[in-house]
Amino acid sequence: MELLVFGKNGWGDELFFATLMTLAVAITAMLIGFFFALIFTPLKISKNKILNFIGNFYTTVIRGVPELLVIYLFFFGGSTAVMFVAKIFGYEGYIEINAFITGAFSIGIISGAYSTEVFRGAYQSIKRGQFEASKVLGLKKNLSFFKVILPQMLRLAIPNITNVWQITLKDTALISVTGLVEIMRQSHIAAGSTRDPLLFYSFAAVLYLILTFFSMKVLNKLETHYQRGH
Amino acid sequence: MISSFPKLLNATLVTLKLVSLSLIFGIFLGTFFAILRTGKNKFLKNFSYYYSYVFRGTPMLVQLFIIYFGLAQIEYLRSSFLWIILKEPYWCAIIAFTLNTGAYTSEILRSAFETIDKGYIEAGQSLGIPKNKIFYKIKFPIAIRQSLPAYSNEMILMLKGTSLASTVTLMDLTGVAKFIISTTFKPIEIFIVAGSIYLFITFLIHTFVKLVERKLEYPK
Numbered sequence: 001m002e003l004l005v006f007g008k009n010g011w012g013d014e015l016f017f018a019t020l021m022t023l024a025v026a027i028t029a030m031l032i033g034f035f036f037a038l039i040f041t042p043l044k045i046s047k048n049k050i051l052n053f054i055g056n057f058y059t060t061v062i063r064g065v066p067e068l069l070v071i072y073l074f075f076f077g078g079s080t081a082v083m084f085v086a087k088i089f090g091y092e093g094y095i096e097i098n099a100f101i102t103g104a105f106s107i108g109i110i111s112g113a114y115s116t117e118v119f120r121g122a123y124q125s126i127k128r129g130q131f132e133a134s135k136v137l138g139l140k141k142n143l144s145f146f147k148v149i150l151p152q153m154l155r156l157a158i159p160n161i162t163n164v165w166q167i168t169l170k171d172t173a174l175i176s177v178t179g180l181v182e183i184m185r186q187s188h189i190a191a192g193s194t195r196d197p198l199l200f201y202s203f204a205a206v207l208y209l210i211l212t213f214f215s216m217k218v219l220n221k222l223e224t225h226y227q228r229g230h
Numbered sequence: 231m232i233s234s235f236p237k238l239l240n241a242t243l244v245t246l247k248l249v250s251l252s253l254i255f256g257i258f259l260g261t262f263f264a265i266l267r268t269g270k271n272k273f274l275k276n277f278s279y280y281y282s283y284v285f286r287g288t289p290m291l292v293q294l295f296i297i298y299f300g301l302a303q304i305e306y307l308r309s310s311f312l313w314i315i316l317k318e319p320y321w322c323a324i325i326a327f328t329l330n331t332g333a334y335t336s337e338i339l340r341s342a343f344e345t346i347d348k349g350y351i352e353a354g355q356s357l358g359i360p361k362n363k364i365f366y367k368i369k370f371p372i373a374i375r376q377s378l379p380a381y382s383n384e385m386i387l388m389l390k391g392t393s394l395a396s397t398v399t400l401m402d403l404t405g406v407a408k409f410i411i412s413t414t415f416k417p418i419e420i421f422i423v424a425g426s427i428y429l430f431i432t433f434l435i436h437t438f439v440k441l442v443e444r445k446l447e448y449p450k
Contacts, residue, residue, distance in 0.1 A: 060429070061429065064386070064390075064425075064428060064429045064432040065390070065424075065425045065429065066389075066391075066392075066404055067390065067393070068394065068396065068397075068404050068408075069393060069404050069421060069424060069425060069428070072408050072417065072421075073417050073418070073421040076411050076412065076415065076417040077417035077418055080415070080417065166287075170288070170289040170290075171289075172289075173289035173291045173292060174289070174394075176291075177397065184289070184291060184292065184295075188295075191299065195303075196303065197295070197296075197299035197300045197302075198299075198300035198303045198304070201292055201295045201296040201299060202300065204292050204295075205284070205292045205293070208288040208289060208292060209284065209287045209288060212287040212288075213287070
């Protein structure tokens with residue numbers, strides 16, 4: 001137990017900062033995911049066949065391929081791609097991308113595929129009458145979207161977005177393979193230097209449980225907020 | 231790109247073995263815990279609840295590392311017969327995957343058991359069918375049919391989950407793909423080949439479950 005105290009002799013403070021890092025990566029990835037969902041949800045519900053195909057391609061491929069493989073693609077391919085672009089602009093040196101950016105980006109793309117599916121489902125389960133009513137009332141297209149459709153979409157989407165958050169939070173454990181010091185990586189380091197993997201990995205599990213428990217509490221509050229009147 | 235194909239195909243066999251074994255063990259474990267969960271004993275009910283809560287609330291990587299690295303630390307285990315199994319990364323992976331998929335499967339089956347129309351059970355009771363026969367002949371088949379769509383998702387999640395085996399030195403599809411990427415520095419090509427293999431298996435699982443679903447469909 002004394003291995004877990006804060007300060008020089010224990011790993012408490014290291015693990016505390018690692019937990020913050022996990023949270024930071026998860027939140028960034030979630031936001032990047034929302035950004036992707038913002039692009040791909042309209043494609044998935046569009047009537048244009050080509051746009052539709054692009055949207056479906058994204059969600060099918062990302063959700064059908066292991067997360068670890070996606071991470072390796074960006075980990076090994078990321079700097080190659082950036083250097084390729086830099087070469088066009090005349091820069092010849094070696095560029096290494098920060099592990100945080102690679103990690104958040106690859107988890108973000110995965111999280112985005114799930115978010116896209118959630119938003120598409122929410123959009124499609126809004127009753128036709130709502131669209132027709134806002135048309136009849138003479139609301140302009142963007143006004144009807146922001147005032148009528150979006151609030152209802154959020155109500156329908158939030159319970160499933162909570163699931164996406166859980167998935168994203170757990171996926172961050174995988175980016176420890178890129179060397180970013182989050183909970184898993186820090187536990188790995190601590191386990192290696194103290195030769196006590198059982199303690200540190202079990203403690204990591206407890207940290208993840210704490211994170212999921214408290215984030216569920218917050219998200220459930222949000223859910224009741226958007227459920228009011230129903 | 232083409233030269234890597236045979237190696238990746240070989241590794242696919244490892245992946246398939248890992249998935250099928252852990253899914254088979256997982257179904258038994260999941261059924262067991264779903265029965266405990268819907269049963270009357272409060273202690274067993276809670277036990278089953280916390281089992282699925284812990285395994286669904288933590289990343290599978292942590293579970294795998296606790297079993298592979300952590301358990302080796304316990305002197306008592308090292309000297310017991312269990313060590314024959316626990317020293318192999320292959321079996322550690324299967325144990326971790328089984329426990330994980332068991333938790334999700336128990337949740338899927340539990341909700342299927344809970345949504346069974348009471349009328350079916352009452353009909354069985356009034357016909358005088360004994361209790362355990364009601365379970366095997368009425369409850370279980372209905373629950374299986376009910377949970378197939380959710381279970382096909384779980385199968386696909388497990389297929390992706392087995393990629394974690396590469397972190398404990400097993401050379402599965404992802405492990406071999408990573409090895410080839412890090413030696414040839416051709417991430418995109420290898421990703422396309424390995425990704426296509428995963429997508430193909432996903433497609434097979436999906437079609438297979440759809441077929442079974444159609445076969446088990448009952449008139450409404």
